Amino acid sequence: MTARARLDPDPFDPAxxxxxxxxxxxxxxxxxxxxxxxxxxTKSGEPVKTLVLEHHPRxxxxxxxDIASDALERFAVSHVRVVHRCGDLxxxxxxxxxxxxxxxxxxxxxxxxxxxDRLKTEAVFWKREEGPSGSRWIEPTEADYADRGxxx
Numbered sequence: 001m002t003a004r005a006r007l008d009p010d011p012f013d014p015a016x017x018x019x020x021x022x023x024x025x026x027x028x029x030x031x032x033x034x035x036x037x038x039x040x041x042t043k044s045g046e047p048v049k050t051l052v053l054e055h056h057p058r059x060x061x062x063x064x065x066d067i068a069s070d071a072l073e074r075f076a077v078s079h080v081r082v083v084h085r086c087g088d089l090x091x092x093x094x095x096x097x098x099x100x101x102x103x104x105x106x107x108x109x110x111x112x113x114x115x116x117d118r119l120k121t122e123a124v125f126w127k128r129e130e131g132p133s134g135s136r137w138i139e140p141t142e143a144d145y146a147d148r149g150x151x152x
Contacts (some may be wrong), residue, residue, distance in 0.1 A: 001078055017142075034097070038094075052129075052130060054125065067122065068115070071100065075114070077111045082099075098112055118148060123142045
C-alpha cells in the first residue's frame with residue numbers, strides 16, 4: 001500500500017500519472033482518477049488569463065502528503081496518488097490529479113472523492129485569478145466546506 005503526493009511547479013501529464021498508478025495497482029480491480037483543470041473564466045464569466053497558486057514549499061507539500069495518507073488509512077484502497085501544481089497556470093492546464101486503486105470500485109470512488117474534498121478545503125495554497133479586470137483571490141465556498149463535512 002502506498003500514498004504518494006507531489007507538489008509540482010511544472011506542468012504534468014495526467015495520462016502518465018494514471019498509467020503509473022495503474023501499473024502499481026496490478027491485482028486491484030479498480031482505479032478511479034480525477035483531473036482538475038484551470039478554468040478560462042471566473043464564476044461571473046470574466047476571462048481568466050492566469051491562475052496563480054502561491055504556496056509554502058514545506059507546509060503545502062506536507063498538507064498534500066497528510067491528505068493522501070489519510071485516504072489510504074480511511075478507505076480499503078491499495079494506492080493513493082496526488083499531484084498538485086503550484087505557481088502560474090494557464091487556462092486548460094491540469095491543476096490536480098487525484099486517484100486511488102482498490103480491489104473493488106466503491107472504495108476507489110470514495111477515496112478519490114474524499115481526496116478532492118480535502119484538497120479543495122485544506123491543502124495549503126493561496127489562489128488568485130488574474131484577468132483583464134485585475135486580480136481576485138479565491139477561497140473555498142460554503143458548498144466546498146459542506147462537501148468536506150460529509151467525511152466527518
